[in-house]
Amino acid sequence: MSLLATVAAQVAETSSGSTGEQVLFWIIAPLAVIGALGLVTSRKAVHGALFLAVTMVGLAILYIALEAPFLGVVQIVVYTGAIMMLFLFVIMLVGVDASDSRVETIRGQRAAAAVAVVGVVILLASVAGRAALPDPAGTADAAPEGNVYGIADLLFGRYVWAFEVVAAVLITAAVGAMVLTHRERISRRLSQRELAEKRFREGDPRQAAGLPPPGVYARHNAVDTPALLPDGTPAESSVSQVLVARGATRPPEEFAADIDQIGGDAGIDEAGPTSDDAPPGGEPPGSDARGVAGPSGPASAGTDEDAGDNDQPGSGDGGAAR
Amino acid sequence: MNSINSLSQGFAVQADVVRADTVQVVQEASGLFSWTWLLIALPLVGAAVLLLGGRRLDRTGHLIGSAAAIGSFVVAVALFIALLGESGGERSYLVPLWEWFNAGGYEVRVDLLLDQLSMAFVLLITGVGSLIHIYSIGYMEHDERRRRFFGYLNLFVASMLLLVLAADYLILFIGWEGVGLASYLLIGFWQHKPSAAVAAKKAFVVNRVGDMGMVLAIASMLVVFGSSSFEVVFAGAGSGVTTGWLNAIGLLLLLAACGKSAQFPLQSWLLDAMEGPTPVSALIHAATMVTAGVYLVVRSAAIYDLAPEARTAVVVIGAITLLMGAIIGCAKDDIKKALAGSTMSQIGYMMLAAGLGPAGYAFAIFHLITHGFFKANLFLGAGSVMHGMNDEVDMRRFGALRAAMPVTFATFALGYLAIIGLPPFAGFFSKDKIIEAAFAENILIGICALLGAGITAFYMTRVMLLTFFTSKRWADDAHPHESPRVMTWPLIGLGALSVAGGAGLLYIGGGIVDWLEPVTGEEHHDLPLPLALLIALTLTTVVAGVALAWFMYQRRPVPAVAPAGNPLVTAARRDLYGDAVNEAVLMRPGQYLTRSLVYVESRGVDGAVLGAANAVGGLSSRWRRWQTGFVRSYALTMLAGAGLVVIAMLLVRLP
């Protein structure tokens, strides 16, 4: 990006009031508008954020072309670098996959908004178009030592008071964000020992050793693939409830087809998984899985990693047991 | 002292002809006279103690109340003796107490004025009041709220004393309202009886009509004289105030007097007021409070002397009420209501006399005092009869009681002889003087007064005969007996006063006319006919009335139920349609007016207000839908608003 900026700056420098700037403008401006339209029309927030980043970078280039290199750099560093990252963090927190419905719920909102927006566009554009604006004077006289020096001069001279106040605003905003998102811990954090005792005392005794880890016969992202019980049925409890709630687990048929394919690859007949009288739990299926999944080693390795990523406590235990 | 001089000047001006030789000097009170406030304070403290003391005073309350009244009477007698010690023109004392308020140019001081006129009233109020207090000990013995009754009586005495001692119309008004309150409380004392509660309310409401006259009169005084104190008003009345204003004030004061003294056209409450306990009827509704109107007129002599039209109105009102009361008294079978009609009639005499100006003021007060004696006597006698007859009030159920209750009969007879005006009883002297003055003023008025005397003789004889003579018509369970001594002794005292009061007051020590002369002035007119002939005529009329009653009631059996009479009797039984007139002229149009106002209010005013509220409510419930709660709608509105602002700016800036 910075490379692009310097290029643009050079273009702007060399072509002041010339066709070079016009070429740059007519390349960048459509990009910026497309980015803005993309932000408004994309169903997923993360796509919108990326479109917005495009617009902002474009604007940074335009700033540089408008003899404001300092602002252009700040635009990239602060907006595209910091603020957009913040947005992306929150988008990740809220859910990347969540996509908006396109059905408008407020009656008349869409039509009224269209009327208002078109009206404002016509109004402002006609004002801008009709105004007899002079050719730009250029900022060379205002900042003889260069743009950054000129801005520093103003910022720490005439606008120093506003600068200090803005600093206070930033501090307040940071503190405010912490206060808003802070959650007070009301009770003591339980120790590992207490957690274990609680599990034995209150939980299902069969799960005392931990929930079964998912993804035993996995061929890819195994977090969404339930483990198999000794009789071949999928163990529902091995998959994270969050994934189930989102509907992100794989359907059983697909899953059964996988098993068949794996069985075929390994040359094991239908009754492959021996149905012992072993109690259902993490350990025996785990060992089974290792034996069966032997031929597809890389997938198994992926399984282990994914299981580690999963924040389900049972899966962690399962991995440790292996 | 300036003010006092101006007061004396004022008196000198208004009494230009009459009192050129004797100028009343109002002096600053000192020595014994500075204790005048004790007269009011004693019963006031008694009332406060009795009304606030609670049940623990139930056993001793009547004694405390009586002691307060008697103590006040003792102070009054002491002041009277001290006043007798002064010479004739120096018997007026101003007792300054404190300044009540001072608002701009209007200053009201709480001062007491003790002169001959108020002294006479103070003696009547405390004297008769004390006797009635004592009588009430016996009469109210079986009433469990006797303590409260005495508290109210003390409150009344204190208010009445304030009324007659005040040196400012506004202070007088406080006492005026105080006696109204006490009257209301005492008429409705047996509030468990609906009739008593209604009667109390009626008295209160009718009195308020008169009070409006009082308030307007005081307001007019403030406008005209800039003050409501007697000295300023009386001084101002003689110097350059138009007769129109004086007539207006005089008529407004007359309206106030009509309300308080039950004069036509505000007479209707007095007959109903008999629902109260009989001592109350005697004290308040016969002897003292109802005479406050007469006091007001006489006290305002300085105004009435210069307001001939207002004075004529007083005379006419007095004459009308005189005859009305007498006619009503003839038809009533309820002994108390017959006496109440008589009271109206006698106060009519007093008003008539007061309206005659300086020629009649003294006689009005004279008759007022003698009437206080014999009417209290008659009422207490009636109460004694009721006490012995199980609270029966219908005279058609009495008869031949003279043997059963001899003391009551004797004292009642003395009161009877006094009221019909036979010499040498009290009423003869006072009433005869009024009739004389009336004839001297105007022959027509004189004839009215004379006719009233005849009717008085008729109805009082009727009461006397139906109660103590004729045959026994008692109820089956009646066992008439003489009342206890605590009740008979006051009767005896009042009986004695009924006999001796008239001649005593007229002739001993110069007499009441000379006593009052510095305050009221004196005037003599020549009689159109010889005095001896007039007295003979009066006595003849009285004897004729007595004889007529004798023939109608003693010579014929008295039916137990009142027979249907001629239209005049029917009208008199219904208080000469006073209530009916009130109802038709005031109540029904008033009700119609209020109903139509309610209609206008509920439909017109409320309709407009509620309609506006409903319109706003309806509109806002529509507009409320704009508030969807969705941030995006608000953002849309904001964008549209911003666009409009831009357009507006462009329109203003661009050509």
Add this chain to the structure above:
Amino acid sequence: MNPTSYLVLATLLFTIGAAGVLLRRNALVAFMSVELMLNAANLAFVTFARMHGNLDGQIVAFFVMVIAAAEVVVGLAIIVMIFRTRRSASVDDASLLKL
């Protein structure tokens, strides 16, 4: 080059951002649209700075960026908090500002 082209571009970006705020229910997208509107304004500022030949417009654009950063921090904190309690990032779900 005449500033008009830049201003028209700024206008377009601004109104597209406004449309995003009005039409998208996802709070994050709406928020990003707001950022887009701020950037469009910045572009206008920088254009005018060049046109007038001084740096004040660039200073204003700089302050806008700083304030936008602060706004993003607080706004995202609020969105995270709302998401925690409601499990939703839709602006239409927070519609309690009505009867």
